[in-house]
Ligand code: ATP
């Protein structure tokens with residue numbers, strides 16, 4: 001499973017539609033401060049079901065909608081679509097390409113879609129659970145989180161790596177079996 005494409009309209013600083021094609025290998029997004037690099041990862045976390053406006057660096061969910069600038073009026077909705085290659089069936093769905101879409105309007109109405117079919121937030125969360133890409137996974141590490149990891153104590157840091165490597169659950173089970 002790998003990311004193929006990200007389509008963003010009206011999300012944060014992206015007033016117009018932008019498309020990011022993820023080619024094989026490493027994709028780097030570069031640009032000056034405030035140009036929208038972090039907004040791209042926010043868009044990925046948002047489409048995967050992030051519910052915390054604060055963790056998306058806003059006060060309320062409406063803050064993800066393009067708020068307007070001197071030259072452009074505000075958008076009425078934000079929409080993000082993430083397209084993944086599912087040739088290896090990493091996601092438990094019988095499609096070799098999977099797209100997930102999330103849309104939110106200023107009225108507060110929101111929609112979720114899998115392959116253009118309306119679904120519930122739960123369906124998206126379930127689809128990505130244990131895939132390594134879910135909203136709780138460590139596949140996206142934000143700027144603040146890096147500092148948090150560097151500043152944490154050695155044992156806490158080890159726990160973060162163990163969780164990311166997927167071995168924490170085995171260690172927890174072992175401890176339990178040993179009666180610790
Ligand atoms: P840095 O290098 O400092 O980390 P960055 O490239 O990651 O910067 P972002 O944090 O992605 O930058 O983008 C911040 C910009 O997004 C700010 O200019 C902010 O005004 C703009 N922005 C955020 N939300 C909205 C919104 N709802 N409408 C319009 N612009 C927005």
Ligand code: MG
Nearest residue numbers: 037038039143
């Ligand atoms: Mg940033």
